[in-house]
Amino acid sequence: MASFLERLTGKKTSSADQAKERLSLVLIHDRTDLSPENLQSLKDRLIEVISDYVKIDTRQTEIEIKTDGREQTLIANIPLIRPRSRG
């Protein structure tokens, strides 16, 4: 199974690296009690709500859970598209 790191670097990763990558993802879901599907639906709805108010660049949007020690933070980086000046 090609892991994320493998696809990124084009190199075959060691089994220890695969274990670490898989664990870091599963620990985020365990700690937050948020399944991968629920996280995806949270992202979709967040984008939907924000889009009701401002124009956003969905291709550059990044929403993810970052881990710092044992704390999880939901980080959203959502570039806004500048409206065309009317005239």
Next chain:
Amino acid sequence: MSGKVVTITSGKGGVGKTTTTANLGVALASLGDKVVCIDSDIGLRNLDVVLGLENRIVYDLVDAVEGRCRVSQAMIRDKRIETLYLIPAAQTRDKNAVSPSDMIKLCNTLREEMDWILIDSPAGIERGFRNAIAPADEVLVVTNPEISAVRDADRIIGLVEAEERGPAKLVINRLKSSMVKRGDMLSAEDVVELLAIPLIGIVPEDENVIVSTNQGQPVALEAKSLAGRSFNNIAKRLKGEDVPWLDLNEKDGIFNRLGRIISGGG
């Protein structure tokens, strides 16, 4: 005297909780401290055989808690180190015979006589685990450098935090440095980074542990084995000493050195 209660737990079974409890008991008692090890795994008694005291059991934890004997009668004194005691688990009793408040009461009695009360927790997150951590001043979480053990350790660390018994300290058991070197086992650094709690010990995979357990002689009694030395170092760290980390490669050190000379490396 006011002894310290240290609970050894893990989440997953089979990672070395009982071995760790027995060896820390031996190591602390060898340093002259008065130590009692409590097996709180009711129905699955094992600390007695690992300590080699299985033939001397008269009373057990449930007898002491239910007042069928005095606490001192349930304490089996070790043959080798006279400051080491064991309170064995009941083997045939109902698992719910002991409650968290029973454990707190028992430990408060033991604190007056002992320097250390080490509690061997059952695997899992049920009643037995709650009993084991209720009286704890400090919690050690034992894990192996392996996916399922680390994941379960993370759950347990969260529960220990929620019970305000944290932060737990980490013991990484059965590390194979040769596998780590070739990238086929999580390193101690990886595990510490994932679990994000302080590390108190790394114990290498060591056949001496199985041999000594066969004989009922905890490996910490042998100053020469690498695992025994690792457990003795954890005991010193529990006592607040700043002990340098062992070089876990030293067993094959001479071959490595030879290899480096032959290949012309440093």
